[in-house]
Amino acid sequence: MMMHNVIGGYARLETKMDALGGRDVIGIASRGLFVLLLLPYYVNSAMTKIDGFGLSAGAFAQILPPIAEQYLYDTAAIPFFPWHLIVWAGTLGEFVLPILIVAGLFTRLAALGMIGFIVVQTVVDVVFHGAALGGLANGLPTELIDHRLLWISLLVALVFAGGGKLSVDRFLSRRKA
Numbered sequence: 001m002m003m004h005n006v007i008g009g010y011a012r013l014e015t016k017m018d019a020l021g022g023r024d025v026i027g028i029a030s031r032g033l034f035v036l037l038l039l040p041y042y043v044n045s046a047m048t049k050i051d052g053f054g055l056s057a058g059a060f061a062q063i064l065p066p067i068a069e070q071y072l073y074d075t076a077a078i079p080f081f082p083w084h085l086i087v088w089a090g091t092l093g094e095f096v097l098p099i100l101i102v103a104g105l106f107t108r109l110a111a112l113g114m115i116g117f118i119v120v121q122t123v124v125d126v127v128f129h130g131a132a133l134g135g136l137a138n139g140l141p142t143e144l145i146d147h148r149l150l151w152i153s154l155l156v157a158l159v160f161a162g163g164g165k166l167s168v169d170r171f172l173s174r175r176k177a
Helices: 002-020 021-048 057-063 065-070 078-105 105-128 143-159 168-176
Strands: none
Touching: 002 168, 021 078, 021 143, 057 065, 078 168, 105 143
16 A cells, blocks of 8 residues: 555656656756766776776776786686676676766666666675765765765666756657657
8 A cells, every 4th residue: 555655656756757857857957967077987997997908997997906916917817707707797887887878878877877886886885895885964075975966866766867968768658759
């Protein structure tokens, strides 16, 4: 019963937002902010993880620091399964998910993927790299938790609103109809 009310409430909200053109505005604005604020960060980070067509030692140092240390940062010595697979998945996610969001292709799914990526990234930063999570909304805007929650809120807007009128998703949906 409760789930039915939640779904019904979401459907009513979605209808009202559509009537006001709000979903399109939110989708386009959120994708624009993503391009301005997060795309450069993720592109720069992703570039540090590749070496030609392979993974760099930096990729392992960033994603799996204890494994990189165990094998003395020799990527050839690190077993493919599961370590290379995990690092390849993280690296591809860091390249592909932002591109999907910018293009507005599979926007909602890509935004959900980025939310998961940010959660894993934050855990790795705190557990393996010694970053301080900080205190939530304590007036110190430079703390990790505040930044990451702001990033996630931008992506949550995309999950609910979609990519907007200027997206590949919209083009494909109109083409089908």
